[in-house]
Amino acid sequence: MQRKTIHCLLAATAALLVNGCYQQPGLVEDTSYNRTKTGALAGALTGAVIGYNTKGHHKGERAAIGALLGAALGGAIGYSLDEQANAVAKALGTRVNNDPLAAIDPQNDIIVSKHPTYVKILFRDRMMFRLNSAIPEPSAAYKVKKVARLLRQYPQTIVGVAGFTDDTGTYEYNLRLSEERARNVAQLLAVNGQPLVKGCAWQKPLVPNTSARNRALNRRVEVYLYADPNNLTDPCME
Numbered sequence: 001m002q003r004k005t006i007h008c009l010l011a012a013t014a015a016l017l018v019n020g021c022y023q024q025p026g027l028v029e030d031t032s033y034n035r036t037k038t039g040a041l042a043g044a045l046t047g048a049v050i051g052y053n054t055k056g057h058h059k060g061e062r063a064a065i066g067a068l069l070g071a072a073l074g075g076a077i078g079y080s081l082d083e084q085a086n087a088v089a090k091a092l093g094t095r096v097n098n099d100p101l102a103a104i105d106p107q108n109d110i111i112v113s114k115h116p117t118y119v120k121i122l123f124r125d126r127m128m129f130r131l132n133s134a135i136p137e138p139s140a141a142y143k144v145k146k147v148a149r150l151l152r153q154y155p156q157t158i159v160g161v162a163g164f165t166d167d168t169g170t171y172e173y174n175l176r177l178s179e180e181r182a183r184n185v186a187q188l189l190a191v192n193g194q195p196l197v198k199g200c201a202w203q204k205p206l207v208p209n210t211s212a213r214n215r216a217l218n219r220r221v222e223v224y225l226y227a228d229p230n231n232l233t234d235p236c237m238e
Contacts, residue, residue, distance in 0.1 A: 081227050084154055085119045088112050088225075091146045092121075103206050104217055110143070117231035118224050121147065123185075125219030134180035136188070144188040147223065151191050159195035160224035161186040162235035166215035167202040174201040185221050195223075200236035 089096045089112040102111050103122060111122040128140040136144065151157055163178030163185075179199025186195040207214040226232055 080154060080156070081117075081119055081225070082114065084150070084157065084225055085112060085114045087150050087153075088119065088121060088147055091150055092143055106213065106217060117228065118226045118233070121223040121225075123221045123223070124217075125221070126216060128185075128221055129181060132177070134177060134184055136181075136184055141188060144185055148189045148191045151189065151225075154225075155192045156227065157192065158226040158229055158232065159186070159189050159192070160198070160226065160232065160235060161189065161195050162198045162200050162222045162224070164200050164204065164218060164220050164222070165202055166205075166218045167209040168215065171201055175199050181221055185223070189223065196232070198235055203236045 085096050092110050092112065094110055094112060096112050096114055097108075098113050102108050102113070108122075109124040109127040111120075113120050113122070123140065123144075128136055130137065151159065161182040163180070163182035165174040165178045167174070176199065178201050179197065182197045182199055186197045189195050202209065202218065205214075205218045206220075207217050209215050209218060222235060224233075224235065
């Protein structure tokens with residue numbers, strides 16, 4: 001392979017890193033696709049290293065090819081998460097909201113946010129359950145099922161569900177309640193396999209449990225959508 005060809009491959013990879021591999025017309029919720037670019041960058045670097053370290057001649061050529069293929073794969077994973085974030089937000093009648101203050105705004109009952117390696121859906125407790133109940137309200141179950149229908153389009157997605165409470169009552173009671181709530185939501189989402197379930201009780205509060213308003217903000221269920229099993233996180237400790 002001539003040096004000019006190698007340069008063309010590298011140029012194509014660079015363009016992919018800057019602009020992303022894909023365009024998704026018609027979505028207005030979030031069009032930044034930062035995760036697509038991040039995924040392409042990581043894939044390109046990994047591909048280049050693998051290609052360069054493979055035994056044989058023409059290491060420069062293999063590095064260029066590896067970078068291009070790695071960027072395409074990484075970009076596809078990132079795009080899948082970006083696509084899911086927009087699709088989920090649209091189905092739930094909201095938009096992708098990455099404002100860190102959104103979670104502590106009592107007006108937000110549902111928040112869909114994009115992160116580097118996953119999409120998170122926050123469901124506020126008041127729209128999900130009755131007091132001390134782990135059974136989702138019919139209106140809440142309807143919304144969760146809309147997410148489940150979307151997940152059928154992404155069979156590679158790994159789903160995690162975590163429940164959170166305030167600090168009223170014993171830790172053991174809240175741990176059990178938070179896990180039961182997460183498990184019941186997970187059952188509604190089990191379209192591509194059983195989601196991972198975690199009860200977090202009052203761990204990782206959004207705000208201090210110092211008032212009724214704050215406690216209401218901390219009671220929630222969070223759904224995590226991962227494209228890569230290597231990126232799984234502990235929702236209670238994140």
